Amino acid sequence: MSITTNFTRLTGKLGALALAGAVSFGLGSAAQAETLIKFATALSADSGLMKVAYGPWIDELNERAKGEFRVQAFPPPFANAVNVWNRVVDGVADMGIVVLPPTGLPFTGSHVTTVPGTGDNVVAGSVALWKLYEKGLLKGEYDDVKLLNLVTVPANVFISKTEVDSMDDVKGMKVRANDKNSAAALTNLGASPIAIPFSEAYQALSKGVVQGGVANGVTIVGFKLGEVTGYQVDNVFFGMVPAAFVMNKDFYDGLSDEAKKILESVSGLEGSIDNGMRQRAYDESNRAYLEADKNYHFVTLSDVEKAKWDAALAKVADQWAAETPNGAEILRVYTEEYKKAAAQY
Template sequence: MTLFGKLCLSAALSLGLTGAASAADFTMKIAAGAAPDGNVCKNYLDVWAEEVKEKSGGRIDYQMFCGGTLAKMGDAVNRVSQGVADVAWDLPGFYGARFAGLTAIGVPGLYTDPEPASGALWNAYAAGDLGTIDEVKVLWVQAVNNNSFFMAKPLEDYTNLNGTKMGMGSQIRAKVLEALNGVPIAIKVPEYYQAMSKGAVDGLMTTAGAVFDFGIEELVKEIYDAPFGGGLTFVVMNKDFYNSLPDDLKAVIDETTGYDRSKWASAYLRDEEHGTVTAAGINIRTATDAEVEALQPAITSGRTAFLASAPENPGFVAAIEAQLAKE
């Protein structure tokens, strides 16, 4: 090779012109308030993002921003709407009545298995039966496992909490706890560890994901499982980002989200949490039939509180129940 040829080859290599992959046409900034090493940012959001990258032929890439660095829980939807993040995971329950149609899935007694519940919820939302969300594009929903009690100290009787202080994050859970003579303490998930470690709460009414993502399992001595109702996370996208994509890349987003992704999301979380709790070796008590019967007034109290809190709520629950019957 001549000296000129060698110089040309060197220049090509330095400029990446020898067949190396070109830069992506679009890069999604994906935000989550969850811990970087937890089950939201590892093996969940990244799995979807890698699938989008592959199906788009590398034309859509992504960057992950976890731990609240770009968007905190309860504010991620706002950050996506503002264009600070392109995609974000968040908890609709943090927004009060803003997403009441979706959060209706958390009413106690609606489901035991979150996988079909997610499918039903998505179909009810897609049909327009749960209200409209104009500020962002909802990519998928994730019904989570029913809430449990995660206790710093075991209780002899969970059907009467007798003043036990319980951290939680929704009106429905508060009503259930009050009906059990407990004291609900409204705190956000990132505050759970400090509240429990300092004795501000005696336990948490939440799911395993919220506990294990933040290392709270080291404070938990017992888990009490009962049909207390589930909850919800969702993933949303900035509408301007979506609309900026050409039709073939919009199709990639559409293909990897929606009904099937919603069911996949809940199945993943259900199975992952089961394995995590089992491996942790924490004592688990499951409510007996007699205890479930004793808990029914409290469970009904949570459902009644939601139905009565807004005139549209009974319709939301009815729509979800109709879709659950089809699942």
């Protein structure tokens, strides 16, 4: 066989390999054209809230994206409740759900939702919080991100190891507080609030370090606090924790117009309502679970006793309004928007 023939065959093989490589590279490039959006969350993949609320929201967003982008959840240790905000702002994550109080950052206006006695309708709370942003009453709080949605998580209630049906039962009781507002409310009720990290709440209740505290269905069921308490005051509410869906500004600016359009379709007021609905559905499932537990009891305060608790909680609202910049106006508008939304949702 001649050298020329061998050379022809060799170059033919190389050409085929090059063509195959080019095709392979082309397919790889097509696959890579789908932008990956890293979604930071402090929740594990198997958490109830992730399965019922945030996970389905991500799935719906990916369905709308149709290959334009794909959102993928990055749970701990990629991020935690304290650093999710910074992860997004710094570009380590592209997007995230941030529960605001644990960050320690000054979301002073947004914390109006944590004021005790402001309501327990999670959809109305989400709408009212977005309306505050829309009306410019949360100045500076979200300047470092592209804000997509605002949502409140289900309302906090008082839980305890022994039955509580009056303020007298609470007096002197050592209880765990969630934040400054809940601590003030518990103090006004006559209890002795103690700051205990959430990660230690189950153990503190189990060992009797505290006899009660404030929590919601997410924590009572998901983190098994119901197992070490057993009683819940059912008609007084200690505010709702605010959370935000946010995206890194530069990352958002670099997206295609089509990708931005898709994100906008699940953002703003409608997106906040949608997420509020998901939170409500999760809360209802937790409620049903607790109602089926024969060892867990719901206590409804009498009208006279409830009036006493409401009066104690109202002092916290007055204090918050006085101490927060433009607090009186923020509280007024939030309350007004909440009532309108509650009548609709």
